Amino acid sequence: MTRTLFALALTCLAALPAQALERFTFDSIDGGTIDSADWAGKPVLVVNTASRCGFTPQYDGLQALYDQYKDQGLIVLAVPSDDFRQELSSAEDVKEFCEVNFGLTLPMTDITHVRGAEAHPFYRWVADTAGFAPSWNFNKVLIGPDGNVKATFGSTTRPQSPPITGPIEKMLGARG
Template identity: 40%
Template sequence: MIRTLKAALIALPLAVSIPAQASDCPALFDTQVRKLHSKASLDLCELTRDRTTLIVNTASRCGYTGQFKGLEALYQQYKDQGLVVIGFPSDDFRQELDDEADTAKVCYINYGVTFPMAATSKVKGSSANPVFQALSNATEAPGWNFNKYLVSPEGKNIRHFPASAKPLGGELESAIKATLQTPTLGQ
């Protein structure tokens, strides 16, 4: 009886910690998406855990496509401080290539993107992917390509930045710095 009680008391912290670990993922990121031009999946919960996250709807044939360079520079500059950038290509504004291989070439080869890129999906309206449905409900739907959504590590604070917001040297970068410097709950 004492051994059973001891075993139960030892196991109790493990049983209690499992739900805490499972619930540390904001609902917004509690999903998997297919990686761009791949059969592999991106586990958004794992990618974003305890990280400041910048979500961007992208397109390969847009006047803002050159922002890939700035987004990559932003990612390189702040990833070791806790920033992750995730791109979501979309043809909702009719400026994405039809073939994902071509989209991948633009991102990975032409612009040297190393941050995670999801497969092409819808980002507006009732058929938007779950991430953009949540972002739109929390702030506003993207009005064009390269809208940016800055999400705090715990997923409670979400800020929207329009397509015209430059990745470096402006309000977006200032907001990223401020979010990275704000301690998250429980730390």
């Protein structure tokens, strides 16, 4: 019964018309803004993160994924959020924590809401178009080069696992 419902849900989701990414801006942890218009034609993995979570060690995998594919066009965007009460109190603290503990160089936003009424417009768009809202820290949204949500992943899916790298490699191969 559960498999049947899951298959039906996937079929219904696949039948929905694709709605390409709208233009969004995020406040960058480094100052300035991050503009989704710069993502055109590139795959993007957007991950809501937190510094004090059991999944925080995934920062290593996110950085490794970014290092491996960035020259081919992959963007990995970390979106620190305190929606699950596990983020540090300021963007400056988050930036320092990530640099010192993980050597992060991938793009990061300022601390951002990812759920509910205060969710960033990007996350509201993902909820509206893909029916996905983060249920915990380190949930992942894969946006294709065409600007559509291609897949979503929960916290337990590691950044360098085949469910994530497989589609990314296909997207990057299609660009070449």
